[in-house]
Amino acid sequence: MNNLTEAEAANELMRLARQIAHHDKLYHAQDNPEITDQEYDALVRRNRELEEAFPHLIRDDSPSKTVGHEIAASPLGKVTHEQRMMSLDNAFNREEVEEWTQRIRRYLNLDDSEQVAITAEDKIDGLSCSLRYEGGKLVRAATRGDGQVGEDVTPNVRHIADIPQELPVGVPDVFEVRGEVYMSKADFAALNAAQEESGGKLFANPRNAAAGSLRQKDASVTAKRPLKFWAYGWGAASQVPCETQEVMMRMIESWGFPLSPFLTLTQDTDGLIAHYEEIGRQRPDLGYDIDGVVYKVDRLDYQQRLGFVAKAPRWALAHKFPAERAQTILEAIDIQVGRTGKLTPVGRLAPVLVGGVTVTNVTLHNRDEIERLGVRPGDRVVIQRAGDVIPQLVENLTRDEPREAFVFPDACPECESEAVAEEGEVDVRCTGGLICPAQRTQRLEHFVSRKALDIDGFGSKTIAQFFALGWLESPADIFRLKERREDILALEGWQERSVDNLLAAVENKREPDAARLLFGLGIRHVGEVTARDLLKHVHELPALRELAEQARGGDEEAASELTAIDGIGPSVVEALGDFFHEPHNAAVWDDLLSLVKPPRYEVETLDSPVAGKTVVFTGKLETMSRDEAKAQAERLGAKAAGSVSAKTDLLVAGPGAGSKLKKATELGIEVIDEAAWAEIVTSAGP
Ligand SMILES: [Zn+2]
Incomplete structure (x- = not known):
């Protein structure tokens, strides 16, 4: 880290922001991840390390400031969360868990005699959902989305049996229960078998199946899918009638919500680690996928004081499980050609069981990756699968064996x-x-x-x-x-x-x-x-x-x-x-x-009052598309630009114009509406 120059760090931060946004979109918006959770976590962690070393280089679009994805093309309505849905910081080993508990003690300025009780529960691999109850009735359900704005899945969750439509008398007037919508391993297998039979789309894993089933425009499709729910917390509430996390969760349970069967209260790091290890031992036999254990400071007044950093609360931590690995032989490297012409190498493996799934193929991504791993057909390799989609080849155990290097083709197969x-x-x-x-x-x-x-x-x-x-x-x-x-x-x-x-x-x-x-x-x-x-x-x-x-x-x-x-x-x-x-x-x-x-x-540039000028279009255009407007500008000899700067000569603003209009006004740039623009176009001739 210390031998990075500022320019290198800035460069890497830019690349990480782009990569993480790309993977967020695949994961959350399209339910179609292409890297493992571990690899994703590694990117996020690298980003965090760089930001800690170079705090002045933190970007406006830094992944540490955003959660999940923005919902753009969803057919579902949008819901703004009254209280933001946070994500969690991750830990990957005991040292990091210890650091976290010590940070908490320092932050709260506690002396050594004071205990900090912490809850621990397994982290199910599903889809976060916020359920809003008003007057005891379920009025709205929303996915996490980007943490601030989620998708409206109210009609969909009405079909999930674990979710009560009504709460008992005496609950707070407004209360948002938060938890995870998920699918059991057995239900997932049955669903995929049925999909295969009917020629439908196969899901990569239970998480994707749950997400795809919940985020349906037609709620009757959701109704046919075996979705489950358990609660892990709460959001906006007119009143929180308890003083600790654990007691509040038990109250939520008494209202009719399932909770993690592993939810427990511990007093120190040893207790956390012991519970983590116990859950890890039982993990292969659980009926559902989990990817870690979540720790939360129990006292709510402590949570309040600890608050948040960027997108994650200081009082909670996700302790992740390591990925599952196995060894096998790389039998061949095939080259596939994608629709855009990209050549992707695919490793064909001697079939091997990794985390309960037989793996026969592994993507090798690109030429550089093959070089980095030094893999050739015949090598003994380590395959990793992380309770999710595409298995990865992480290590070549026989790279020192004398064998000819794989030659990446210079012709399309x-x-x-x-x-x-x-x-x-x-x-x-x-x-x-x-x-x-x-x-x-x-x-x-x-x-x-x-x-x-x-x-x-x-x-x-x-x-x-x-x-x-x-x-x-x-x-x-x-x-x-x-x-x-x-x-x-x-x-x-x-x-x-x-x-x-x-x-x-x-x-x-x-x-x-x-x-x-x-x-x-x-x-x-x-x-x-x-x-x-x-x-x-x-x-x-x-x-x-x-x-x-x-x-x-x-x-x-x-x-x-x-x-x-x-x-x-x-x-x-x-x-x-x-x-x-x-x-x-x-x-x-x-x-x-x-x-x-x-x-x-x-290009016939017409003699027009805007010839040689730079024009920016913003807001909603009523009579033409943005493309058409830009073409008109070009035809009039003007340059159409995407953003307002000191070089801008004219801003054409439609209804809903926002920051560009504000900036243009500040810079004293001429602003006209669409009708005035149309007049310029007409007066310039055919
Ligand atoms: Zn070709």
Whole structure:
């Protein structure tokens, strides 16, 4: 830690913030984690260590300030928690538990004779939920979400038998019971068996099954799932009628809620550790997954005084169990090609039982990971599974044995196109985007999509069907479909009119916009805006190819001509060069350009009052999309920017505009509404 420079630390903190946010999203929002909890915890811990060593580098978006994920695309309603749902700090060994208890004693300024009683209970691996009772009736249930705002699952929890709809007379007027919704191992196995039979989605583990079952828009689906609940605490309450955690939990139990069967009260670290070890011994035989033991300071007045740090209370700690491990032989390393062309190595294992589950495959992530572990087929390896999804290969026991190193392929196993890793990137990708079977249908969908060629009538089903029939080998084939009119008509579900509409939509794009065509090819790093930037300067697609090929051949002048364009960096130039260097792509390109003739690309900048100015759009736009507004600005010779700064000339603010409007006002920037913007657009002419 101490030999890190500030710049290195800042860099790593940035990377950690991004990684942790990514994994949070997979775990919480999509119930689809790709790393183990242990690995996740390691990232969080590293982040904490760095922040402790470099407190002035703590980021605004630091993972230590957020819990879980923001709910963005949930079909469920949102609920703002009256009292935030916290997460817990973790400990992984006895020393860390001891440090925690000593910290508490120091914080409370207790002398050695004073005891601090602490509760301990097992931490079930489920989904946190807050249940709000008003006048003794269940009025709202919400998931944790990001800790401040969760999802409304009220109708869903009404189907969970462990959750009382009504509390006994005499309970506080408002009381939020908090706990975990979970699925037992046996129910999980039965559910997956039924899903398999009906061809439904299989769940990776009980936690994901519980989360997926609870977070259903249609509560009748939840009703069919065997969900359970137990309480571990409480949130907002008009009154807390007890003085300790343990007594309050027993009262909640008396109201009809199940609690952890292991909930107990201890007096010191030895007691905690003994209980932890006892739970650990029983863990394999428990009917549900747990991932640790939670400790809480018992006296509520102490909890009050201890308070919170960032997102976690000082008075609670999760003592995690170590992951389960086993040894086996790595029999082979296969390469899989994902839909974006990423080559992922997968280790094939001699089947081995880890934590009660037979493991035969393990992801090796990427080329660097293989190098780091030094694994080759035939090695004896350690596999780790942590009561969750994808098993990990953590150690190579025979790396010193003389055996040839695994050579990561430089060609795609699906299409034999060149596979390359860009500078500074760990992932190796197939460059045969247009011909690679692993990528083709998705690329075709992208090619006809609204922002690319925008050909009506091509749904993903049609593309998949035509592709399977061998009619769509590459985007160019779209322009040969008219020769297949009779064949298409012969397919089920197609009538004269629908076929002719489709073919007319295709014909309509014989002279496509060059920037859209370029964007539609799905070349890495060449997005919509980049495609336009390139063509604004180069004007013709053949000229672009020539420059890119020259640049790749080492022609400095060609390279700098491209990188001199606003918005174009070396990574774009490199990606273009790689694209054309792949003969398959070059052939598809030639084929395509023999069928379509994009006119010379010129951006007509109209003479307008905003020419040369920087415009920012904020708030809700009523008559157009944000994309359209930006295109209008470009057409008027203005630059559309994403954020307000001193360089901003004009802010177009719709209803609901917030911080950008405030900032623009502070900076004295001209602010207009959408109607005034529309007037500028109209007055500038067609
Ligand atoms: Zn390929």
